[in-house]
Amino acid sequence: MIDTDYLKKALKEKGLKVTKQRVLILQVLANGFDKHLTAEEIYQLVKVGYPDIGLATVYRTIQLLLELNLINRINLDDGYVRYEIGDKKGTIGQHHHHLICLKCKKITSFEGELVNNIGRCVPVSYNFEVNDYEVKLYGYCSECSTKSKLENNVP
Amino acid sequence: MIDTDYLKKALKEKGLKVTKQRVLILQVLANGFDKHLTAEEIYQLVKVGYPDIGLATVYRTIQLLLELNLINRINLDDGYVRYEIGDKKGTIGQHHHHLICLKCKKITSFEGELVNNIGRCVPVSYNFEVNDYEVKLYGYCSECSTKSKLENNVP
DNA sequence: TTCGCTGCAAATCCTTTGCATGATT
DNA sequence: AATCATGCAAAGGATTTGCAGCGAA
Numbered sequence: 001m002i003d004t005d006y007l008k009k010a011l012k013e014k015g016l017k018v019t020k021q022r023v024l025i026l027q028v029l030a031n032g033f034d035k036h037l038t039a040e041e042i043y044q045l046v047k048v049g050y051p052d053i054g055l056a057t058v059y060r061t062i063q064l065l066l067e068l069n070l071i072n073r074i075n076l077d078d079g080y081v082r083y084e085i086g087d088k089k090g091t092i093g094q095h096h097h098h099l100i101c102l103k104c105k106k107i108t109s110f111e112g113e114l115v116n117n118i119g120r121c122v123p124v125s126y127n128f129e130v131n132d133y134e135v136k137l138y139g140y141c142s143e144c145s146t147k148s149k150l151e152n153n154v155p
Numbered sequence: 156m157i158d159t160d161y162l163k164k165a166l167k168e169k170g171l172k173v174t175k176q177r178v179l180i181l182q183v184l185a186n187g188f189d190k191h192l193t194a195e196e197i198y199q200l201v202k203v204g205y206p207d208i209g210l211a212t213v214y215r216t217i218q219l220l221l222e223l224n225l226i227n228r229i230n231l232d233d234g235y236v237r238y239e240i241g242d243k244k245g246t247i248g249q250h251h252h253h254l255i256c257l258k259c260k261k262i263t264s265f266e267g268e269l270v271n272n273i274g275r276c277v278p279v280s281y282n283f284e285v286n287d288y289e290v291k292l293y294g295y296c297s298e299c300s301t302k303s304k305l306e307n308n309v310p
Numbered sequence: 311t312t313c314g315c316t317g318c319a320a321a322t323c324c325t326t327t328g329c330a331t332g333a334t335t
Numbered sequence: 336a337a338t339c340a341t342g343c344a345a346a347g348g349a350t351t352t353g354c355a356g357c358g359a360a
Binding site for chain 1: 228230232252254256257263265273274276277278281282283284285286287288289290291292293294295296297300
Protein backbone atom coordinates (compact mmCIF):
# COMPACT_ATOMS: atom_id res chain seq x y z
CA MET A 1 0.00 0.00 0.00
CA ILE A 2 2.62 2.51 1.00
CA ASP A 3 6.30 2.06 1.10
CA THR A 4 9.26 4.05 2.21
CA ASP A 5 10.45 4.43 -1.35
CA TYR A 6 7.74 6.92 -2.13
CA LEU A 7 8.80 9.04 0.83
CA LYS A 8 12.42 8.83 -0.20
CA LYS A 9 11.63 9.87 -3.72
CA ALA A 10 9.44 12.74 -2.60
CA LEU A 11 12.08 14.01 -0.20
CA LYS A 12 14.83 13.88 -2.77
CA GLU A 13 12.71 15.71 -5.30
CA LYS A 14 12.37 18.56 -2.86
CA GLY A 15 16.01 18.58 -1.90
CA LEU A 16 15.19 17.32 1.56
CA LYS A 17 17.04 14.63 3.42
CA VAL A 18 16.09 11.05 4.12
CA THR A 19 16.64 10.59 7.83
CA LYS A 20 16.08 7.62 10.13
CA GLN A 21 13.54 9.64 12.08
CA ARG A 22 11.41 10.44 9.05
CA VAL A 23 11.38 6.87 7.84
CA LEU A 24 10.56 5.51 11.28
CA ILE A 25 7.68 7.92 11.81
CA LEU A 26 6.17 6.98 8.47
CA GLN A 27 6.54 3.31 9.31
CA VAL A 28 4.84 3.70 12.66
CA LEU A 29 1.93 5.38 10.92
CA ALA A 30 1.82 2.73 8.23
CA ASN A 31 1.83 -0.07 10.78
CA GLY A 32 -0.77 1.67 12.86
CA PHE A 33 -3.27 1.83 10.02
CA ASP A 34 -6.71 2.60 11.39
CA LYS A 35 -5.19 3.26 14.80
CA HIS A 36 -5.63 7.02 14.51
CA LEU A 37 -2.54 7.95 16.45
CA THR A 38 -1.89 11.19 18.29
CA ALA A 39 1.47 12.96 18.08
CA GLU A 40 2.32 11.75 21.56
CA GLU A 41 1.47 8.15 20.65
CA ILE A 42 3.62 8.32 17.53
CA TYR A 43 6.42 9.71 19.66
CA GLN A 44 6.17 6.85 22.14
CA LEU A 45 6.05 4.24 19.40
CA VAL A 46 9.08 5.59 17.57
CA LYS A 47 10.94 5.83 20.85
CA VAL A 48 10.83 2.06 21.24
CA GLY A 49 13.17 1.58 18.31
CA TYR A 50 14.89 4.95 18.48
CA PRO A 51 15.01 6.27 22.05
CA ASP A 52 16.75 9.52 21.13
CA ILE A 53 13.91 10.88 19.04
CA GLY A 54 12.55 14.25 20.16
CA LEU A 55 8.90 15.22 20.29
CA ALA A 56 9.65 18.31 18.22
CA THR A 57 10.93 16.11 15.41
CA VAL A 58 7.69 14.16 15.49
CA TYR A 59 5.70 17.35 15.11
CA ARG A 60 7.95 18.64 12.35
CA THR A 61 7.77 15.35 10.49
CA ILE A 62 4.01 15.15 10.81
CA GLN A 63 3.86 18.59 9.24
CA LEU A 64 6.10 17.41 6.43
CA LEU A 65 4.13 14.23 5.80
CA LEU A 66 0.91 16.23 5.67
CA GLU A 67 2.44 18.52 3.05
CA LEU A 68 3.63 15.53 1.07
CA ASN A 69 0.07 14.20 1.29
CA LEU A 70 1.21 10.96 2.84
CA ILE A 71 -0.94 11.25 5.93
CA ASN A 72 -4.28 12.73 7.02
CA ARG A 73 -5.22 14.73 10.05
CA ILE A 74 -8.31 13.68 11.98
CA ASN A 75 -10.00 15.82 14.56
CA LEU A 76 -12.69 14.19 16.64
CA ASP A 77 -13.12 17.06 19.06
CA ASP A 78 -12.02 14.83 21.88
CA GLY A 79 -9.09 17.09 22.59
CA TYR A 80 -6.62 15.12 20.53
CA VAL A 81 -5.51 15.64 16.97
CA ARG A 82 -4.84 12.33 15.29
CA TYR A 83 -3.04 11.17 12.20
CA GLU A 84 -3.36 8.22 9.88
CA ILE A 85 -1.64 7.03 6.77
CA GLY A 86 -3.26 7.86 3.45
CA ASP A 87 -4.16 10.93 1.45
CA LYS A 88 -7.57 12.51 1.12
CA LYS A 89 -7.84 11.70 -2.54
CA GLY A 90 -7.53 8.02 -1.80
CA THR A 91 -4.50 7.51 -3.99
CA ILE A 92 -2.78 6.00 -1.01
CA GLY A 93 -5.17 4.03 1.14
CA GLN A 94 -8.86 4.66 0.70
CA HIS A 95 -10.82 7.86 0.94
CA HIS A 96 -12.73 6.74 3.92
CA HIS A 97 -14.74 8.19 6.76
CA HIS A 98 -15.08 7.63 10.44
CA LEU A 99 -17.54 6.10 12.82
CA ILE A 100 -17.03 7.37 16.33
CA CYS A 101 -18.56 5.51 19.24
CA LEU A 102 -19.94 7.94 21.79
CA LYS A 103 -19.53 5.40 24.55
CA CYS A 104 -16.18 3.67 24.14
CA LYS A 105 -14.71 6.39 21.88
CA LYS A 106 -13.54 3.75 19.43
CA ILE A 107 -12.90 5.07 15.94
CA THR A 108 -13.66 2.86 12.97
CA SER A 109 -13.05 3.71 9.36
CA PHE A 110 -15.51 2.82 6.68
CA GLU A 111 -15.89 3.14 2.97
CA GLY A 112 -19.45 3.91 1.93
CA GLU A 113 -20.63 3.93 -1.66
CA LEU A 114 -23.18 6.69 -1.40
CA VAL A 115 -20.68 8.94 0.24
CA ASN A 116 -19.08 9.57 -3.10
CA ASN A 117 -22.15 11.40 -4.28
CA ILE A 118 -22.01 13.88 -1.51
CA GLY A 119 -21.03 16.79 -3.71
CA ARG A 120 -24.50 16.63 -5.20
CA CYS A 121 -26.03 17.54 -1.86
CA VAL A 122 -24.88 21.11 -2.17
CA PRO A 123 -27.57 23.31 -3.64
CA VAL A 124 -26.49 24.43 -7.09
CA SER A 125 -27.23 28.03 -6.21
CA TYR A 126 -24.22 28.10 -3.91
CA ASN A 127 -21.96 27.69 -6.89
CA PHE A 128 -19.50 25.95 -4.63
CA GLU A 129 -16.80 23.86 -6.25
CA VAL A 130 -16.42 20.78 -4.03
CA ASN A 131 -12.89 19.56 -3.88
CA ASP A 132 -12.81 17.33 -0.89
CA TYR A 133 -15.05 16.30 1.96
CA GLU A 134 -15.08 14.74 5.35
CA VAL A 135 -17.80 12.77 7.06
CA LYS A 136 -17.99 11.78 10.68
CA LEU A 137 -20.76 9.63 12.05
CA TYR A 138 -21.37 9.56 15.77
CA GLY A 139 -23.29 6.82 17.51
CA TYR A 140 -22.79 3.46 19.14
CA CYS A 141 -20.61 0.66 17.90
CA SER A 142 -22.02 -2.83 17.73
CA GLU A 143 -20.48 -3.74 21.05
CA CYS A 144 -21.68 -0.71 23.00
CA SER A 145 -25.03 -0.73 21.30
CA THR A 146 -25.71 -4.29 22.42
CA LYS A 147 -24.36 -3.67 25.87
CA SER A 148 -26.55 -0.62 26.28
CA LYS A 149 -29.66 -2.50 25.36
CA LEU A 150 -28.89 -5.26 27.85
CA GLU A 151 -28.09 -2.83 30.62
CA ASN A 152 -31.00 -0.66 29.57
CA ASN A 153 -29.12 2.48 30.35
CA VAL A 154 -28.56 4.07 26.99
CA PRO A 155 -27.06 7.53 27.55
CA MET B 156 -35.87 30.62 16.83
CA ILE B 157 -34.13 30.60 20.17
CA ASP B 158 -34.91 32.75 23.10
CA THR B 159 -33.43 33.39 26.45
CA ASP B 160 -36.38 31.78 28.17
CA TYR B 161 -35.22 28.33 27.21
CA LEU B 162 -31.83 29.03 28.73
CA LYS B 163 -33.40 30.37 31.91
CA LYS B 164 -35.64 27.36 32.25
CA ALA B 165 -32.79 24.93 31.64
CA LEU B 166 -30.57 26.67 34.18
CA LYS B 167 -33.23 26.72 36.85
CA GLU B 168 -33.99 23.06 36.32
CA LYS B 169 -30.40 22.28 37.10
CA GLY B 170 -30.22 24.57 40.09
CA LEU B 171 -27.88 26.89 38.22
CA LYS B 172 -28.09 30.64 38.19
CA VAL B 173 -29.24 33.00 35.48
CA THR B 174 -26.53 35.62 35.17
CA LYS B 175 -26.13 38.59 32.88
CA GLN B 176 -23.00 37.02 31.44
CA ARG B 177 -24.70 33.79 30.47
CA VAL B 178 -27.61 35.54 28.84
CA LEU B 179 -25.35 37.93 26.95
CA ILE B 180 -23.14 35.16 25.62
CA LEU B 181 -26.14 33.25 24.34
CA GLN B 182 -27.47 36.39 22.69
CA VAL B 183 -24.20 37.09 20.96
CA LEU B 184 -24.24 33.58 19.59
CA ALA B 185 -27.88 33.87 18.54
CA ASN B 186 -27.25 37.19 16.78
CA GLY B 187 -24.16 35.83 15.13
CA PHE B 188 -25.97 32.96 13.47
CA ASP B 189 -23.85 31.49 10.71
CA LYS B 190 -20.92 33.60 11.85
CA HIS B 191 -19.07 30.66 13.41
CA LEU B 192 -17.52 32.62 16.22
CA THR B 193 -14.39 31.73 18.14
CA ALA B 194 -14.19 32.07 21.92
CA GLU B 195 -12.12 35.20 21.53
CA GLU B 196 -14.64 36.73 19.13
CA ILE B 197 -17.50 35.97 21.51
CA TYR B 198 -15.47 37.58 24.28
CA GLN B 199 -14.92 40.74 22.26
CA LEU B 200 -18.56 40.97 21.26
CA VAL B 201 -19.88 40.55 24.79
CA LYS B 202 -17.36 43.09 26.02
CA VAL B 203 -19.04 45.80 23.95
CA GLY B 204 -22.12 45.68 26.14
CA TYR B 205 -20.45 44.34 29.29
CA PRO B 206 -16.82 45.44 29.53
CA ASP B 207 -16.14 43.60 32.78
CA ILE B 208 -16.63 40.12 31.33
CA GLY B 209 -13.67 37.80 31.69
CA LEU B 210 -12.43 35.39 29.05
CA ALA B 211 -12.60 32.54 31.53
CA THR B 212 -16.31 33.15 31.94
CA VAL B 213 -16.75 32.92 28.20
CA TYR B 214 -15.02 29.55 28.15
CA ARG B 215 -17.00 28.30 31.14
CA THR B 216 -20.26 29.43 29.60
CA ILE B 217 -19.47 27.89 26.23
CA GLN B 218 -18.90 24.62 28.07
CA LEU B 219 -22.23 25.01 29.80
CA LEU B 220 -24.13 25.87 26.63
CA LEU B 221 -22.62 22.85 24.91
CA GLU B 222 -23.83 20.63 27.73
CA LEU B 223 -27.27 22.17 27.53
CA ASN B 224 -27.19 21.45 23.81
CA LEU B 225 -27.83 25.05 22.93
CA ILE B 226 -24.75 25.47 20.78
CA ASN B 227 -22.50 23.41 18.52
CA ARG B 228 -18.78 23.22 18.27
CA ILE B 229 -17.18 23.44 14.84
CA ASN B 230 -13.60 22.53 14.15
CA LEU B 231 -12.18 23.41 10.79
CA ASP B 232 -8.59 22.55 11.62
CA ASP B 233 -7.59 26.13 10.98
CA GLY B 234 -6.38 26.51 14.53
CA TYR B 235 -9.61 27.94 15.86
CA VAL B 236 -12.49 26.18 17.53
CA ARG B 237 -15.75 27.86 16.64
CA TYR B 238 -19.24 27.87 18.02
CA GLU B 239 -22.68 28.49 16.61
CA ILE B 240 -26.19 28.48 17.95
CA GLY B 241 -28.24 25.33 17.46
CA ASP B 242 -28.18 21.71 18.51
CA LYS B 243 -27.07 18.80 16.42
CA LYS B 244 -30.51 17.31 16.31
CA GLY B 245 -31.86 20.41 14.62
CA THR B 246 -34.47 21.10 17.29
CA ILE B 247 -33.03 24.56 17.55
CA GLY B 248 -31.89 25.87 14.20
CA GLN B 249 -31.28 23.43 11.40
CA HIS B 250 -29.10 20.39 11.27
CA HIS B 251 -26.81 21.80 8.67
CA HIS B 252 -23.34 21.30 7.34
CA HIS B 253 -20.47 23.42 6.26
CA LEU B 254 -18.80 24.47 3.06
CA ILE B 255 -15.28 25.67 3.69
CA CYS B 256 -13.50 27.69 1.05
CA LEU B 257 -9.87 26.66 0.81
CA LYS B 258 -8.89 30.03 -0.53
CA CYS B 259 -10.69 32.72 1.45
CA LYS B 260 -11.52 30.43 4.41
CA LYS B 261 -15.13 31.55 4.38
CA ILE B 262 -17.52 29.15 6.04
CA THR B 263 -21.02 28.75 4.66
CA SER B 264 -23.74 26.58 6.09
CA PHE B 265 -26.01 24.57 3.93
CA GLU B 266 -28.90 22.23 4.28
CA GLY B 267 -28.83 19.39 1.79
CA GLU B 268 -31.65 16.93 1.32
CA LEU B 269 -29.60 13.87 0.55
CA VAL B 270 -27.47 14.41 3.57
CA ASN B 271 -30.23 13.08 5.73
CA ASN B 272 -29.79 9.64 4.24
CA ILE B 273 -26.20 9.43 5.23
CA GLY B 274 -26.75 6.78 7.86
CA ARG B 275 -27.50 4.37 5.04
CA CYS B 276 -23.96 4.69 3.75
CA VAL B 277 -22.61 2.65 6.62
CA PRO B 278 -22.27 -0.99 5.69
CA VAL B 279 -24.82 -3.00 7.64
CA SER B 280 -22.12 -5.40 8.76
CA TYR B 281 -20.67 -2.75 11.02
CA ASN B 282 -23.79 -2.88 13.13
CA PHE B 283 -23.17 0.73 13.99
CA GLU B 284 -26.07 2.71 15.39
CA VAL B 285 -25.81 6.15 13.83
CA ASN B 286 -26.93 8.85 16.17
CA ASP B 287 -25.52 11.99 14.69
CA TYR B 288 -23.23 13.05 11.89
CA GLU B 289 -21.16 15.87 10.60
CA VAL B 290 -20.24 16.74 7.06
CA LYS B 291 -17.64 19.21 5.91
CA LEU B 292 -17.06 20.02 2.27
CA TYR B 293 -13.87 21.70 1.22
CA GLY B 294 -13.43 23.51 -2.04
CA TYR B 295 -13.83 26.93 -3.57
CA CYS B 296 -16.69 29.32 -3.01
CA SER B 297 -18.34 30.93 -6.01
CA GLU B 298 -16.27 34.06 -5.59
CA CYS B 299 -12.88 32.38 -5.29
CA SER B 300 -13.73 29.82 -7.93
CA THR B 301 -14.45 32.53 -10.47
CA LYS B 302 -11.46 34.57 -9.44
CA SER B 303 -9.17 31.56 -9.76
CA LYS B 304 -10.33 30.83 -13.26
CA LEU B 305 -9.70 34.39 -14.34
CA GLU B 306 -6.29 34.51 -12.74
CA ASN B 307 -5.58 31.01 -13.95
CA ASN B 308 -3.65 30.20 -10.81
CA VAL B 309 -5.83 27.66 -9.06
CA PRO B 310 -3.86 26.30 -6.08
C1' DT C 311 -27.86 34.00 53.95
C1' DT C 312 -26.36 30.56 50.99
C1' DC C 313 -24.20 28.75 47.35
C1' DG C 314 -23.07 29.27 42.87
C1' DC C 315 -20.61 32.48 39.66
C1' DT C 316 -17.21 35.74 38.29
C1' DG C 317 -12.72 38.00 37.25
C1' DC C 318 -8.12 37.68 37.75
C1' DA C 319 -3.89 35.44 37.45
C1' DA C 320 -1.48 31.37 37.44
C1' DA C 321 -1.28 26.90 35.63
C1' DT C 322 -1.73 23.49 32.01
C1' DC C 323 -1.70 21.30 27.72
C1' DC C 324 -0.37 20.86 23.03
C1' DT C 325 2.42 22.66 19.52
C1' DT C 326 5.98 25.64 17.52
C1' DT C 327 10.45 27.88 17.35
C1' DG C 328 15.56 29.31 18.13
C1' DC C 329 19.80 27.61 18.35
C1' DA C 330 23.99 24.88 18.52
C1' DT C 331 25.19 20.26 17.33
C1' DG C 332 24.96 16.32 14.36
C1' DA C 333 23.73 13.77 10.05
C1' DT C 334 22.99 13.36 5.08
C1' DT C 335 24.27 14.32 0.45
C1' DA D 336 32.11 20.73 2.87
C1' DA D 337 27.59 22.45 2.58
C1' DT D 338 23.03 22.14 4.13
C1' DC D 339 19.52 20.44 6.13
C1' DA D 340 17.63 18.06 10.33
C1' DT D 341 17.73 17.09 15.10
C1' DG D 342 17.27 17.51 20.20
C1' DC D 343 16.75 20.41 23.75
C1' DA D 344 14.76 24.03 26.09
C1' DA D 345 12.20 28.01 25.85
C1' DA D 346 8.31 30.33 23.86
C1' DG D 347 3.63 30.55 22.30
C1' DG D 348 -1.32 30.20 22.12
C1' DA D 349 -5.61 28.38 23.53
C1' DT D 350 -8.06 26.69 27.35
C1' DT D 351 -8.62 25.44 32.28
C1' DT D 352 -8.34 26.05 37.17
C1' DG D 353 -7.75 28.02 42.11
C1' DC D 354 -9.30 31.39 44.81
C1' DA D 355 -11.33 35.42 47.10
C1' DG D 356 -14.98 38.42 46.37
C1' DC D 357 -19.63 39.19 44.19
C1' DG D 358 -24.35 38.32 43.03
C1' DA D 359 -28.58 35.59 42.25
C1' DA D 360 -32.00 32.87 44.74
